Amino acid sequence: MTNDEPPTTAETGGRTLSRLGGMGLQRIGGLLGAIVIVGFVFAVWSDWLFLKPGNLAVMIRLMGVLGIIGFGLLVVLLVGEIDLSFSALAVLSAVVMGKFWVEFGWPIYVAILLAFAVAIGVGLFNSFFVNIVRVPSFIVTLGSNTLVFGFTLLVSRNTPILAQELPPDPEEWQLRGGDYVDAAEYTFFRALASNYALPGGFPLQVIWMAGFAIVFGVLLSRGVFGFRLKAIGGNEQAALLAKIPVRRYKTMAFVICACMAAVGGLLDFSFISQVQPNQGGTYLFPVFTAVIVGGASLAGGRGTVSGTLLGALLLAVISNGLGLNATGAWVQQMWLGTVTIAAVVLDQWARSRQRGESLGAGLQDLMVRFTRMNSRR
Amino acid sequence: MTAPATSELSGEGIVIEGLRKRYGDTIALAGLDLTAQPGEILGIAGPNGSGKSTMVKTLAGEVVADEGSVLLDGTERTAEELAGEVTIVHQEPQVFLNLTVAENLLVGREGGKLLTRRIDASETDLLADMGLSAHTDTALEYLPLAAQQRTEIARALAQEAHIFLFDEPNSALTEEESEDLFRRMHDLADSGCVVILVSHRLHELVVHADRVGMIIDGQCRVILQGDDLTEERVARELVVGVARGAAGDGETVDRDAETSRSEGEDGSVALRLSGWMHREGGFTDIDMSVGVGEIVAISGVEGSGARALVHSLAGFAPATGSLRVGVGGDSETNGDARSVRAATAQVGFVGANRAENLFFNLSVGENLLARLSTDICDRLGLLHPRTLRDAAEHLADQFRVKAGSVDDPMGSLSGGNQQKVAIGAATATRPRILVLEEPTRGVDVGSKSEIYRLLRQYADPESQLGLPDMEGHGEAVVLYCTEDAEIFEVADRVYVIAQGRISGELNLSDYDDVESFAADRVRLEAGG
Numbered sequence: 001m002t003n004d005e006p007p008t009t010a011e012t013g014g015r016t017l018s019r020l021g022g023m024g025l026q027r028i029g030g031l032l033g034a035i036v037i038v039g040f041v042f043a044v045w046s047d048w049l050f051l052k053p054g055n056l057a058v059m060i061r062l063m064g065v066l067g068i069i070g071f072g073l074l075v076v077l078l079v080g081e082i083d084l085s086f087s088a089l090a091v092l093s094a095v096v097m098g099k100f101w102v103e104f105g106w107p108i109y110v111a112i113l114l115a116f117a118v119a120i121g122v123g124l125f126n127s128f129f130v131n132i133v134r135v136p137s138f139i140v141t142l143g144s145n146t147l148v149f150g151f152t153l154l155v156s157r158n159t160p161i162l163a164q165e166l167p168p169d170p171e172e173w174q175l176r177g178g179d180y181v182d183a184a185e186y187t188f189f190r191a192l193a194s195n196y197a198l199p200g201g202f203p204l205q206v207i208w209m210a211g212f213a214i215v216f217g218v219l220l221s222r223g224v225f226g227f228r229l230k231a232i233g234g235n236e237q238a239a240l241l242a243k244i245p246v247r248r249y250k251t252m253a254f255v256i257c258a259c260m261a262a263v264g265g266l267l268d269f270s271f272i273s274q275v276q277p278n279q280g281g282t283y284l285f286p287v288f289t290a291v292i293v294g295g296a297s298l299a300g301g302r303g304t305v306s307g308t309l310l311g312a313l314l315l316a317v318i319s320n321g322l323g324l325n326a327t328g329a330w331v332q333q334m335w336l337g338t339v340t341i342a343a344v345v346l347d348q349w350a351r352s353r354q355r356g357e358s359l360g361a362g363l364q365d366l367m368v369r370f371t372r373m374n375s376r377r
Numbered sequence: 378m379t380a381p382a383t384s385e386l387s388g389e390g391i392v393i394e395g396l397r398k399r400y401g402d403t404i405a406l407a408g409l410d411l412t413a414q415p416g417e418i419l420g421i422a423g424p425n426g427s428g429k430s431t432m433v434k435t436l437a438g439e440v441v442a443d444e445g446s447v448l449l450d451g452t453e454r455t456a457e458e459l460a461g462e463v464t465i466v467h468q469e470p471q472v473f474l475n476l477t478v479a480e481n482l483l484v485g486r487e488g489g490k491l492l493t494r495r496i497d498a499s500e501t502d503l504l505a506d507m508g509l510s511a512h513t514d515t516a517l518e519y520l521p522l523a524a525q526q527r528t529e530i531a532r533a534l535a536q537e538a539h540i541f542l543f544d545e546p547n548s549a550l551t552e553e554e555s556e557d558l559f560r561r562m563h564d565l566a567d568s569g570c571v572v573i574l575v576s577h578r579l580h581e582l583v584v585h586a587d588r589v590g591m592i593i594d595g596q597c598r599v600i601l602q603g604d605d606l607t608e609e610r611v612a613r614e615l616v617v618g619v620a621r622g623a624a625g626d627g628e629t630v631d632r633d634a635e636t637s638r639s640e641g642e643d644g645s646v647a648l649r650l651s652g653w654m655h656r657e658g659g660f661t662d663i664d665m666s667v668g669v670g671e672i673v674a675i676s677g678v679e680g681s682g683a684r685a686l687v688h689s690l691a692g693f694a695p696a697t698g699s700l701r702v703g704v705g706g707d708s709e710t711n712g713d714a715r716s717v718r719a720a721t722a723q724v725g726f727v728g729a730n731r732a733e734n735l736f737f738n739l740s741v742g743e744n745l746l747a748r749l750s751t752d753i754c755d756r757l758g759l760l761h762p763r764t765l766r767d768a769a770e771h772l773a774d775q776f777r778v779k780a781g782s783v784d785d786p787m788g789s790l791s792g793g794n795q796q797k798v799a800i801g802a803a804t805a806t807r808p809r810i811l812v813l814e815e816p817t818r819g820v821d822v823g824s825k826s827e828i829y830r831l832l833r834q835y836a837d838p839e840s841q842l843g844l845p846d847m848e849g850h851g852e853a854v855v856l857y858c859t860e861d862a863e864i865f866e867v868a869d870r871v872y873v874i875a876q877g878r879i880s881g882e883l884n885l886s887d888y889d890d891v892e893s894f895a896a897d898r899v900r901l902e903a904g905g
Contacts, residue, residue, distance in 0.1 A: 224750040
């Protein structure tokens with residue numbers, strides 16, 4: 001009786017996830033609305049250049065990268081952890097693959113496997129420190145992000161790796177120098193994310209994204225896997241009492257996130273046939289923003305694939321639209337920051353309205369949860 | 378101890394008038410009246426769920442009562458004013474662990490605008506009185522709990538507080554530390570402060586309090602003082618109060634002679650422990666067995682090892698020795714991690730704290746199925762909404778969970794229903810042994826009797842609780858419980874743990890009334 005206080009706001013905060021992947025129609029509608037409005041503004045601003053198929057293809061490609069990497073991050077957020085190392089890892093896996101394939105001349109399949117082995121290794125590294133040493137994942141992955149970046153510079157000697165087809169004429173090859181790869185392997189590699197495959201010049205990356213979206217969507221909304229991730233992210237203690245193998249799921253989450261980063265990195269490499277080793281941080285914030293805008297909770301246990309897709313699309317629209325209107329890099333950065341904060345504030349506002357509270361209470365609630373997450377151990 | 382410069386309270390002290398508080402369907406306080414005078418120690422006793430904690434929280438300003446008022450010095454105070462004027466001391470001191478004793482004393486009164494000042498002479502004296510001078514510059518995290526509590530008291534005294542509420546302050550202290558704490562309570566009272574002591578330990582109340590108020594069902598029923606203030610009398614009042622509450626519910630204690638089979642009758646043992654020993658020293662040499670169909674309670678004061686023992690049965694506390702689960706002992710462990718995991722896989726556990734048992738980001742139905750998801754998925758590991766819904770509704774139905782739909786968020790249920798969901802989730806896989814820690818803590822009386830009924834049903838080997846297509850069935854129920862009325866109502870036997878060992882075993886069928894049982898149990902609890 002005396003202990004029978006109504007659950008705290010932190011406890012009731014999570015909307016029920018049982019219905020249709022758990023995304024409120026309200027939120028999907030809100031995101032779609034935002035995408036349409038922002039898209040329209042850019043279309044008018046750019047004198048309809050924005051809606052040209054060529055530009056749409058570029059935009060959709062960006063969405064593909066954000067989405068693919070975002071699914072991995074979503075899994076980590078669902079289980080109640082955080083990963084800051086995926087963006088650096090995307091570049092490292094491409095660098096490792098390029099190094100072995102282009103410079104050492106190893107078969108492409110082996111090089112790809114090596115890239116994934118590195119990714120899995122980083123995932124296991126992160127989960128080791130989170131599960132066994134019990135360091136908050138924020139700290140672990142902040143460190144591994146830098147470690148991975150340093151390792152990338154070491155492996156690549158900070159020089160870009162360029163994949164070029166071996167020209168038919170050996171003399172030209174002698175003349176130009178540099179490293180060349182086997183023509184068949186080159187064709188295969190470029191075809192992975194090529195933009196000739198689909199009508200309208202749409203890159204194949206979109207198909208990859210759609211495939212992963214289906215796999216992750218089913219796993220997360222219908223699978224035992226997703227159910228348990230949400231349970232652990234919602235209440236780790238209760239998950240332990242329910243004898244859910246918490247550590248195993250956290251390990252899987254970190255490894256999956258790392259592997260998705262590798263997929264994103266390799267597809268990018270395939271598309272532009274070049275890796276820039278010093279671009280490690282490029283995807284960190286856009287992907288984070290996409291996933292959070294898509295409704296995933298930093299406190300764990302909440303988030304969907306459909307939301308992540310829409311978040312990725314919104315980010316791609318904003319990024320592409322601003323790039324197209326040539327307003328300079330600083331505008332992009334400022335927009336990104338604004339959107340990130342606005343998304344979280346809007347989310348809190350929507351949820352606190354549902355509970356009939358003030359925005360301040362909702363934000364405080366988020367802070368409490370975030371602090372708790374980082375001080376859990 | 379030098380009396381702090383308290384602004385003297387008038388003779389009225391603290392007056393609580395007609396305090397009422399509801400949480401949803403639950404009435405926590407039902408018109409509580411109570412007065413505490415300066416210079417006395419007022420004891421507060423009451424069973425769990427009686428409204429004690431709500432009263433404490435109201436006085437601390439954490440909870441705003443629906444009706445009624447709290448007067449200090451004859452004037453009514455708001456929750457905010459109370460929070461500033463009433464010092465609560467409980468087992469988890471509200472201090473800054475990262476700061477030193479002196480810094481803790483100065484927090485909020487640091488002096489100058491730019492630089493903090495050192496403690497002054499009177500504050501140095503205060504620390505000396507509190508036995509803290511040796512630690513003035515030590516960060517609190519390196520000091521024992523007792524010293525942290527003393528720092529908390531010292532800080533309150535430095536802020537000229539004169540109302541102290543001790544809420545089970547010594548449950549984690551050693552005997553010596555407790556004695557010291559009580560001495561300080563008497564000092565506080567002698568210096569004109571109001572001192573209120575909330576405790577489960579009847580002995581302490583009787584020895585240290587001048588008067589003891591009995592809070593039962595959200596009201597102060599009786600105030601014992603003088604010759605009436607004896608342990609027996611307090612225990613009797615508590616039990617009578619609880620029994621009245623239970624009787625009012627219309628549910629009678631039906632300890633069916635048939636259901637109280639004990640071990641040996643048909644030789645079937647559902648759980649046996651021998652030489653069972655906690656790796657961290659909480660308990661040693663436990664030999665006990667639980668027969669098929671039995672409900673066995675394990676009881677003991679905080680720190681006796683009883684709680685750890687119950688945790689170890691479910692594999693949540695490391696222990697060595699022999700543990701056998703299930704008729705025929707098909708899984709026995711000698712304590713290594715792998716065999717413990719195998720044995721305790723047959724044990725379903727519900728912890729004491731609902732916040733630790735339930736997923737508040739999931740729906741009621743998902744909570745019911747949380748332990749089960751791998752058993753009802755298809756070969757690809759996918760869950761089908763219809764299967765889920767059927768299973769969840771089946772469980773919600775069996776456990777009479779009052780929810781609009783299994784899709785409702787967990788937080789929308791009342792405490793009693795949340796607890797039913799937690800127990801329902803634990804039984805879904807039909808573990809042989811169901812282990813519960815304080816199964817009705819914070820649960821209203823109506824849900825309590827339903828939970829008891831469900832536990833009795835689960836212990837029955839014919840039990841059909843859980844999902845129909847699950848293998849196996851419940852064989853026995855083990856509870857960690859310290860409430861006499863609850864043990865009397867639901868258990869067949871009770872093992873009482875004191876200082877990490879079984880100090881005795883009581884058979885509930887030997888008792889006709891709660892009072893005589895309670896007297897025996899309390900005697901064993903104190904160590905035999």
